[in-house]
Amino acid sequence: SYVLTQPPSVSVAPGQSARMTCGGNNIGGKSVHWYQQRPGQAPVLVVFDDTDRPSGIPERFSGSNSGNTATLTISRVEAGDEADYYCQVWDTRSDHVIFGGGTKLTV
Amino acid sequence: QVQLVESGGGVVQPGKSLTLSCAASGFTFSSYGIHWVRQAPGKGLEWVALIWYDGSNYYYADSVKGRFTVSRDNSKKTSHLQMNSLRAGDTAVYYCAREGDSSGRADYWGQGTLVTVSS
Numbered sequence: 001s002y003v004l005t006q007p008p009s010v011s012v013a014p015g016q017s018a019r020m021t022c023g024g025n026n027i028g029g030k031s032v033h034w035y036q037q038r039p040g041q042a043p044v045l046v047v048f049d050d051t052d053r054p055s056g057i058p059e060r061f062s063g064s065n066s067g068n069t070a071t072l073t074i075s076r077v078e079a080g081d082e083a084d085y086y087c088q089v090w091d092t093r094s095d096h097v098i099f100g101g102g103t104k105l106t107v
Numbered sequence: 108q109v110q111l112v113e114s115g116g117g118v119v120q121p122g123k124s125l126t127l128s129c130a131a132s133g134f135t136f137s138s139y140g141i142h143w144v145r146q147a148p149g150k151g152l153e154w155v156a157l158i159w160y161d162g163s164n165y166y167y168a169d170s171v172k173g174r175f176t177v178s179r180d181n182s183k184k185t186s187h188l189q190m191n192s193l194r195a196g197d198t199a200v201y202y203c204a205r206e207g208d209s210s211g212r213a214d215y216w217g218q219g220t221l222v223t224v225s226s
Contacts (some may be wrong), residue, residue: 001169013166031210042216043144043152049210086152089121090211095166097142097154097211 063087116220140206160218
């Protein structure tokens with residue numbers, strides 16, 4: 001089955017940029033979605049279809065997707081961005097939703 | 108505003124059954140698919156099931172196929188997840204989420220309900 005690989009953790013200083021990757025075989029051919037999950041809370045969609053942001057999500061959140069890697073970038077990181085981030089795709093071969101293992105962002 | 112509220116969680120013995128509910132409001136329920144996603148304590152997100160907007164198709168994770176059944180009642184704006192033959196490994200917070208479109212994204216989530224499988 002399709003596998004998405006995320007680094008377990010990323011650390012960044014406030015005000016800097018955080019880049020979190022999501023690796024998968026030819027993931028550039030799929031639509032990738034990203035979720036933020038703060039401790040004790042439900043996930044929140046922050047980027048969908050590789051690069052789009054839902055209403056209410058700051059422009060500091062951006063996404064890209066090419067080849068075998070999708071990337072979520074958070075510019076000018078704030079303390080409130082500290083959370084777990086998950087990438088997700090729909091695998092058309094298995095008709096399954098696939099989540100990456102998640103990346104813990106520490107600010 | 109879009110709202111999803113799960114209920115029905117609790118403590119259940121291994122091998123027993125439990126049914127979760129997801130009550131929706133703030134949108135046209137019959138136009139959207141519903142995902143069920145779970146998260147074991149301290150672990151990542153695991154997709155469980157998806158039911159189409161009209162209930163005509165449904166998909167299951169391999170880990171629950173044959174044991175769990177997803178359904179919906181569009182007249183009551185509710186989805187259900189019937190869980191049979193529960194195992195310790197099914198212990199998790201269970202979320203329902205609205206499917207944004209056919210790319211599988213979940214654009215709104217409930218707050219989740221905890222299911223603990225223990226003797």
